[in-house]
Amino acid sequence: MSNTRSDQQGSLQDELAKLEPPLVNVLTAIAAAVAEVAHTLRTASCDETGTCNTLGDKQLEADMVADSSIFAALRGCGAVELASSEEKPTDHEMGGSGYSVAFDPLDGSSIIGANWAVGSIFGVWPGRGFVGRSAREQVAAGYAVYGPKTLLVLARPVAAGQAPSGAERRHVVQEFVLLPSGAWQLSRADVRIPQAKKCFASANLKATSDNNAYRQLVLHWMSERYTLRYSGGLVPDLHHILAKGGGVFCNPTSPTAPAKLRCLYECAPLALITEAAGGSSHNGQGSALDAVLSAHDQRSPLCLGSADEVAQCLPAMQLHSS
Structure with missing residues (x-):
């Protein structure tokens, strides 16, 4: 690194x-x-x-x-x-x-x-x-x-x-x-992001009520003794990953907890920074950088961080990616 x-x-x-x-x-x-x-x-x-x-x-x-x-x-x-x-x-x-x-x-x-x-x-x-x-x-x-x-x-x-x-x-x-x-x-x-680190920021936890894959992911993080670093602010949560050498920010959705992050103003810029630093981004369908903007208010789930940690989040991200 x-x-x-x-x-x-x-x-x-x-x-x-x-x-x-x-x-x-x-x-x-x-x-x-x-x-x-x-x-x-x-x-x-x-x-x-x-x-x-x-x-x-x-x-x-x-x-x-x-x-x-x-x-x-x-x-x-x-x-x-x-x-x-x-x-x-x-x-x-x-x-x-x-x-x-x-x-x-x-x-x-x-x-x-x-x-x-x-x-x-x-x-x-x-x-x-x-x-x-x-x-x-x-x-x-x-x-x-x-x-x-x-x-x-x-x-x-x-x-x-x-x-x-x-x-x-x-x-x-x-x-x-x-x-x-x-x-x-x-x-x-x-600034570079390593492949893996046991540190997580679990956003939109309300989605665990009806996104079982996300609920199981959170339980996995806890059972594997990951460190929780979640502030409620997207920027400081991502910066912790870049500053401390890895981890994952995960913001999936569910039928009762829809996407809130805006693709244009939040997801696209932070995905570029994450991937340019050697990490991964995912919006439930693929890299957030491959998303085409259809409107200024387009919203999306988002996962950012170490490549191996992001990969573990894909079931929770894909479940309600539409």
Whole structure:
């Protein structure tokens, strides 16, 4: 397993320097927006606004602040044609040219009141639009973790001469930490997920009531003395897998506990990051990267993590994948 930490204390700009300038502008804008969201979250209200987005989710004031910050950064970078967020789930003109960005501005906002870590999720697509496209078309993806430290994890294209460890990979996954100065410092240069680790995050446990395969899977994890690491936030749960060297996040469905995760804003970007780091993703039918988006509100079961651990989850995932 390679989980290389940077000895040269490189910066985000150093790592992006060999990429195409328009993509550099997009990723730099995302990083700037994350830094602003991290600052505003220290004091932003987690009270409900009294409104719901068009997907039916209750909106917090913190959601709206984060959403506005990210839209403003993308609009100002000059390289984004369209953007869409979970708070505003339609295509919005950004005035630029080159890429489209879909994002969840504040994933896990319902646990802010408990002062737990939350995140933001980003998927970057070449060209214009999302519907009718495969998640595998993403050129880059990332997530931010707002916790004791603010972290930005990016799956970005491997530039010429930058292939890690001589591997022939399309993307490399890197972790950056936000410094007090506002700069982003490289903290892990090549994040990798091992084949297996006895650690699980069991989301949507309500589905165990009528998804027997999932119930048996949870019992298997417990009988085999797996470690439970579940926070209720998708981003911190996935980040634990990348930070601690493996495990699995499993979110199946059942007839009475349907899918809640949005393919565009959550599943597609996190699947790219997971697979780029050497792990696996599954949506009940195959890799989540092979799913073709039919609508902004398309939802899906999702399993992410170490390849061997994901493979054990397939019966529970496939049972109600439709």
